Amino acid sequence: MKLIVGNWKMFPESLREAAMLARSVKKAALRATTTRVVVCPPHVFLLPVKTIAGKSRLALGAQDCFFEEKGARTGETSPAMLRDIGVSSVILGHSERRALGETSEFVAKKIAAATKEGLSPILCIGERERTGDEGGHYAVVRDQLLASLFGVPQKTASSLVVAYEPVWAIGANAKRAATPEDFREIAVLIRKHLSELFGKAAAFRVPILYGGSVDERNAGGFLREGGADGLLIGRVSLASEQFNAIVRIADTL
Numbered sequence: 691m692k693l694i695v696g697n698w699k700m701f702p703e704s705l706r707e708a709a710m711l712a713r714s715v716k717k718a719a720l721r722a723t724t725t726r727v728v729v730c731p732p733h734v735f736l737l738p739v740k741t742i743a744g745k746s747r748l749a750l751g752a753q754d755c756f757f758e759e760k761g762a763r764t765g766e767t768s769p770a771m772l773r774d775i776g777v778s779s780v781i782l783g784h785s786e787r788r789a790l791g792e793t794s795e796f797v798a799k800k801i802a803a804a805t806k807e808g809l810s811p812i813l814c815i816g817e818r819e820r821t822g823d824e825g826g827h828y829a830v831v832r833d834q835l836l837a838s839l840f841g842v843p844q845k846t847a848s849s850l851v852v853a854y855e856p857v858w859a860i861g862a863n864a865k866r867a868a869t870p871e872d873f874r875e876i877a878v879l880i881r882k883h884l885s886e887l888f889g890k891a892a893a894f895r896v897p898i899l900y901g902g903s904v905d906e907r908n909a910g911g912f913l914r915e916g917g918a919d920g921l922l923i924g925r926v927s928l929a930s931e932q933f934n935a936i937v938r939i940a941d942t943l
């Protein structure tokens with residue numbers, strides 16, 4: 691089973707467009723037999739998209755949440771609130787939030803809080819850049835992974851998803867996507883550290899996704915040669931034809 695996650699970021703610009711996109715993606719999710727499709731709209735569109743998804747196979751994710759259950763926290767959303775409207779996953783530690791000051795310490799607290807509420811946390815990690823061939827990025831990825839999971843309960847492993855997203859490959863200014871080989875190598879490293887934290891059996895059940903400039907041309911390579919358990923897709927998740935084509939590719943594997 692592959693997991694295809696669309697991260698809509700701060701798009702689209704209107705509820706009407708969000709609804710159109712959701713209706714189109716729902717069709718692809720319904721046709722998929724083995725692939726699980728999750729869309730992560732901005733918070734303000736979560737409920738309308740949930741209404742469109744209904745009880746279908748299209749699952750809903752949020753792009754962030756807070757780590758406390760309730761309180762005087764202006765602008766924040768609790769995991770329980772997300773759960774209450776039918777959200778099942780939450781992206782945490784995305785590089786665009788880390789760039790705004792989100793620390794791994796916060797991410798770890800959010801992961802624990804989300805798990806406690808029954809949400810599946812999609813933890814994003816990835817190096818900002820690669821300098822030469824020294825392999826410095828291995829340490830960056832390891833440190834981020836360990837810090838983002840520091841102190842989280844063991845039971846987190848059963849719902850955790852990890853997305854490797856090298857920052858240099860994300861967004862419109864990215865020079866290129868990583869290669870399936872890049873992904874495969876890092877996935878081994880991530881799996882090794884997850885094994886140390888949660889034990890081998892639990893670690894091998896954690897889906898590891900690739901994200902960063904994924905489109906319908908390179909998706910198959912990451913899933914097949916790269917061995918990715920799924921994909922986290924930004925820009926292309928807003929282009930429903932392309933996104934749905936990726937869902938079809940995943941579903942043939």
Ligand code: PGA
Nearest residue numbers: 860861902903923924925
């Ligand atoms: P991208 O974004 O697909 O637009 O590169 C991926 C992400 O930020 O999750």
